[in-house]
Amino acid sequence: MKLLTNAAGLVGEIEVPADKSISHRSIMFGALAKGKTTIKNFLRGEDCLTTLKAFQDLGVTIEDDGETITVEGVGFAGLKKPADILEMGNSGTTTRLIMGILAGTDFTSVLSGDASLNKRPMARVMDPLNQMGADLTGAAGGELPPITIVGQKKLQPIDYLMPVASAQVKSAIIFAALQAQGTSTIVEKVASRNHTEEMIRQFGGTIEVTGREIKITGPQTFSAQSVIVPGDISSAAFFLAAGLIVPNSEVTLTNVGINPTRTGILEVIQAMGGSLTESAIDEKNQSATLTVKTSSLKATEIGGAIIPRLIDELPIIALLATQATGKTVIKDAEELKVKETNRIDAVATELKKMGADITATADGLIINGPTPLHGAAVTSYGDHRIGMMLQIAALLVKNGTVELEQAEAVAVSYPQFFEDVTSLNGGR
Ligand code: SPQ
Numbered sequence: 001m002k003l004l005t006n007a008a009g010l011v012g013e014i015e016v017p018a019d020k021s022i023s024h025r026s027i028m029f030g031a032l033a034k035g036k037t038t039i040k041n042f043l044r045g046e047d048c049l050t051t052l053k054a055f056q057d058l059g060v061t062i063e064d065d066g067e068t069i070t071v072e073g074v075g076f077a078g079l080k081k082p083a084d085i086l087e088m089g090n091s092g093t094t095t096r097l098i099m100g101i102l103a104g105t106d107f108t109s110v111l112s113g114d115a116s117l118n119k120r121p122m123a124r125v126m127d128p129l130n131q132m133g134a135d136l137t138g139a140a141g142g143e144l145p146p147i148t149i150v151g152q153k154k155l156q157p158i159d160y161l162m163p164v165a166s167a168q169v170k171s172a173i174i175f176a177a178l179q180a181q182g183t184s185t186i187v188e189k190v191a192s193r194n195h196t197e198e199m200i201r202q203f204g205g206t207i208e209v210t211g212r213e214i215k216i217t218g219p220q221t222f223s224a225q226s227v228i229v230p231g232d233i234s235s236a237a238f239f240l241a242a243g244l245i246v247p248n249s250e251v252t253l254t255n256v257g258i259n260p261t262r263t264g265i266l267e268v269i270q271a272m273g274g275s276l277t278e279s280a281i282d283e284k285n286q287s288a289t290l291t292v293k294t295s296s297l298k299a300t301e302i303g304g305a306i307i308p309r310l311i312d313e314l315p316i317i318a319l320l321a322t323q324a325t326g327k328t329v330i331k332d333a334e335e336l337k338v339k340e341t342n343r344i345d346a347v348a349t350e351l352k353k354m355g356a357d358i359t360a361t362a363d364g365l366i367i368n369g370p371t372p373l374h375g376a377a378v379t380s381y382g383d384h385r386i387g388m389m390l391q392i393a394a395l396l397v398k399n400g401t402v403e404l405e406q407a408e409a410v411a412v413s414y415p416q417f418f419e420d421v422t423s424l425n426g427g428r
Contacts, residue, residue: 001403001404001407002401002402002403003390003394003401003402003403003404003407004391004418004425004428005394005395005397005398005400005401005402006395006397006398006399007242007246007249007395007396007425008247008248008425008428009246009248009294009425010239010242010246010251010395010421010425011248011249011250011251011424011426012251012252012423012424013251013252013253013254014239014251014252014253014420014423014424015231015253015255016231016232016235016239016255016256016414017045017231017232017235017413017414017415018041018043018229018230018231018232019229019230019232019234019257020043020045020047020093020232020234020235020413021093021167021193021195021232022227023039023042023043023045023048023051023229024047024048024091024093024094024097025171025195025196026039026042026227026229027039027048027052027062027069027071028055028097028098028101028175029199029200029202029203029222029225030062030069030071030073030224030225030227031055031060031062031071031073031079032073032075032076032101032222033071033073033075033203033204033221033222033223033224033225034073034222034223034224035073035223035224036070036071036073037070037071037073037226037227038068038069038070038071038226038227039068039069039070039228039229040068040226040227040228040229041228041230042064042069042229043229043232043413044064044415045411045412045413045414045415046089046090046091046411046412047089047091047093047412047413050087050088050090050094051091051094051098052064052069053087054086055071057082057083057084058079058080058086059074059079059080059082060072060078060079071224073222073224075221075222076101076104076178076179076219079102079105080107081105081107081108082109085111085112085146086098086109086110086111086112087112087113088111088117088145089113089114089117090113090114090116090117090340090382090409090412091113091117091412092117092168092340093168095111095113095117095120095122095145095147096122096125096168096169096172097168097172097175097196098111099111099122099129099136099147099172100125100129100171100173100174100175100176101175101176102149103129103134103136103149103151103155103172103175103176103179104134104151104152104153104155104175104176104179104180105149105151106151107151108148108149108150108151109148109149109151110146110147110148110149111145111146111149112145112146112147114382115382116340116341116382116383117145118139118144118145118146119144120144120145120338120339121143121144121338122136122138122143122144122145123138124163124164124166124169125168125169125173126138126143128160128169128176129172129173129176131156131158131160132152132155132156132157132158132173132177132180133152133154133155133156134149134150134151134152134155135149135150135152136148154181155176155177155179155180155181155218156180156181156182157177157180157181157182157183158173158185159184160173160184160185161187161189162186162187162189163189164189164335165189165190165191165192165307166308166335167192167193167195167308170192170214171196173186174186174197174200174207174214175196177216177218178200178205178216178218178220179218179219180218180219181219182217182218183215183216183217184215184216184217185213185214185215186213186216187212187213187214188212188213190212190304190305190308191212191261191305191308191309192308193261193262193308193309194209194259194261197214198259200216200220202225202227203222203223203224203225204221204222204223204225205220206220228285230255230256230257230285230286230287231253231254231255231256231287232256232257232413233256233258233262234262234312234385234413235413235414235417236253236256236290237265237312237313237316237317238316238388238389238391238392238414238417239251239253239420239424240253240265240269240276240290240292241316241320241392242392242421242424243292243293244274244276244292244294244295244297244320244323245294245297245320245392245396246395248294249292249294250291250292250293250294251291251292251424252289252290252291253289253290253291254280255287255289256288256289256290257286257287258278258281258286259286260309261308262309262310263309264309264310264313265310265313265316265317266278266290267306268300268302268310268313268317268320269292269320271300272295272297272298272299272300272320272321272324273295274292274295274320275292275294275295276290276291276292277290277291279291296325297320297323297324297325298324298325298326299321299324299325299326299327299328299367299369300324300328301328301329301331302317302330302364303329303330303331303332303333303364304332307332307335311333311335311336312339312385314333314336314343314364314365315343315346315347315385315386315389316388316389316392317330318347318351318365318367318389319351319389319393321358321367321369322351322356322357322358322367322370322371322373322393323369323370323371324367324369325369325370326369327366327367327368328365328366328367328369329364329365330364330365330366330367331361331364332363332364333363333364333365334362334364336364340382340383340384340385340386340409340412341381341382341386343383343385343386344360344361344363344364344365345360346381346383346386347360347365347389348360350376350378350379350386350390351373351393353377353378354373354374354375354376354378354393354397354402355372355373355374355376356369356371357369357371372398373393373394373396374397374399374400375397375399375400375401375402376400376402376403377405378390378402378405379404379405379406380404380405380406380407380409380410381406382406382409384409384410384411384412384413384414385413386409387404387407387409388410388417390402390404391404391407391417391418391421392421395425
């Protein structure tokens with residue numbers, strides 16, 4: 001696909017799509033609750049539709065009237081053995097969280113995804129769930145999907161010190177702990193997004209969180225809720241960046257989720273000297289309107305505890321750094337290597353093709369800026385976030401064209417992304 005280049009300025013207001021992490025979890029908690037859960041502003045991106053379909057395959061009635069999703073909850077015990085392999089598509093979140101749910105069933109299920117998903121590490125989830133008494137095995141006895149889950153109705157509680165900072169691993173263990181008899185303690189390596197913990201409370205369950213320590217006593221039951229999903233800060237990130245680096249821009253993004261476990265990018269923008277204002281802050285729904293203007297940016301250092309709070313934004317933050325004055329260092333981000341693609345290598349390789357001064361390191365990136373970007377033939381590697389980052393990079397290209405391979409990957413989290421780029425660019 002030929003990308004939009006040489007933007008004159010992005011101006012206007014958009015509402016970014018619904019939060020992907022919360023949309024996945026709203027289907028899961030809706031299915032596990034007793035009663036009828038309604039979900040408004042559900043993200044109809046490919047990954048969340050994968051979760052929706054998987055729970056239908058597990059015997060849950062889920063209907064979409066185009067506006068509201070209705071989930072007829074069946075409780076943990078009401079899930080039914082699927083007739084076939086459960087298709088996980090490109091979605092790590094669906095795969096890992098559902099492993100924790102299926103660990104406590106009385107049937108066997110098999111999870112398999114696309115070529116990218118089937119290369120992503122699963123031992124991080126299989127190991128603790130096996131310690132709790134379930135029986136999970138990967139392809140050829142290893143840790144890669146297809147994963148076979150032999151459920152165990154009588155799961156044991158666990159005391160688990162997490163070796164990786166991961167909300168998906170944490171959530172999978174939490175889902176299993178909710179079904180176990182007794183109290184489980186999970187200690188996070190570094191605090192990660194807490195949507196699962198928040199939804200347990202929203203659906204009437206109990207969970208104790210003290211710093212990085214989480215205590216859950218099972219078994220628990222949930223009651224149906226009305227969920228309104230806020231906008232996704234990870235999707236907003238592309239237009240926050242575009243508004244800062246495309247000349248003559250002023251972009252306003254409404255209803256953006258600002259859960260503090262997700263807002264690392266806002267701190268980075270401030271540290272880089274970007275013009276960012278927050279308004280219409282809604283404390284209850286954890287959302288706000290964010291406005292950015294073209295700014296002259298300075299380099300920064302990003303590492304340590306902030307990393308899980310901006311892990312999915314690092315590709316677009318790397319692009320910001322190519323336009324900032326000085327040397328930006330991103331470290332402690334080795335988890336980027338096991339996302340939809342190796343995002344450290346993908347970002348460095350593709351931005352280098354466009355003229356950036358960027359080097360991949362073992363746990364991050366080093367970027368010297370500012371550098372003008374030029375036309376090139378680039379690829380998303382089938383990774384939505386790499387594809388969207390490259391379209392924002394292309395907006396800066398004055399001469400030449402940018403041809404993006406596998407542009408369709410953006411539909412995983414942001415189906416109308418290219419339309420929103422065009423509309424903010426005055427329809428051009
Ligand atoms: O679902 P998937 O494919 O893993 O999605 C990604 C993304 O960029 O959209 C990661 F590739 O987001 C993850 C995120 O990186 C979503 C997520 C969640 O909803 O719990 C948590 C993070 O992953 P992890 O492995 O750090 O827990």
